[in-house]
Amino acid sequence: MPVLLFRLFLLTFAGLLLLSALPASWPRPDLVVLLMAPTSLTCRRMAGAWFGVGGGLLLGVLGTGNPGILAGIYGLTGLLLGVLGEEGDPPGLFMHLLAVLSGTTLVALGLGALAAQFPSLGTPEGTILKLWLPRALLVNALLVWPARELFQRLAGRRAFHGRKVAL
Numbered sequence: 001m002p003v004l005l006f007r008l009f010l011l012t013f014a015g016l017l018l019l020s021a022l023p024a025s026w027p028r029p030d031l032v033v034l035l036m037a038p039t040s041l042t043c044r045r046m047a048g049a050w051f052g053v054g055g056g057l058l059l060g061v062l063g064t065g066n067p068g069i070l071a072g073i074y075g076l077t078g079l080l081l082g083v084l085g086e087e088g089d090p091p092g093l094f095m096h097l098l099a100v101l102s103g104t105t106l107v108a109l110g111l112g113a114l115a116a117q118f119p120s121l122g123t124p125e126g127t128i129l130k131l132w133l134p135r136a137l138l139v140n141a142l143l144v145w146p147a148r149e150l151f152q153r154l155a156g157r158r159a160f161h162g163r164k165v166a167l
Helices: 002-021 031-062 067-085 093-117 128-155
Strands: none
Touching: 002 031, 002 128, 031 067, 031 093, 031 128, 067 093, 093 128
């Protein structure tokens, strides 16, 4: 489990570095949520919470937001998605899509509420709900399948049914 989380952190770090080099007008996927959703659904609540905290810290350090605030919001989102993942059978693609879209919405709502209530905290502008959320939902929905496949490769599983694959 720690090796898997470390690999995901490195992958998220590389992805966030790449995203920071892209033009600002490009739609940006929420890489933390995309990788946190399979982690939370499969590895349960604590792994999702820790990955959310680490991903939020990375996003804050590499972006313009407050690392502590982002770590808190992403950590809570990972915890909630982990609780959702404890509810039954191995999650299918629909559950991953639901987790990614609800995770993206929760993060956007949390950041929007914080920006409205406490503008001095360094969170993104309150217009995040209008400008960022629709594009992030669309891009994240399109990237769910590749993110899920990547997680399965890193975890050494295929389709979350316990069969091992060679890395």
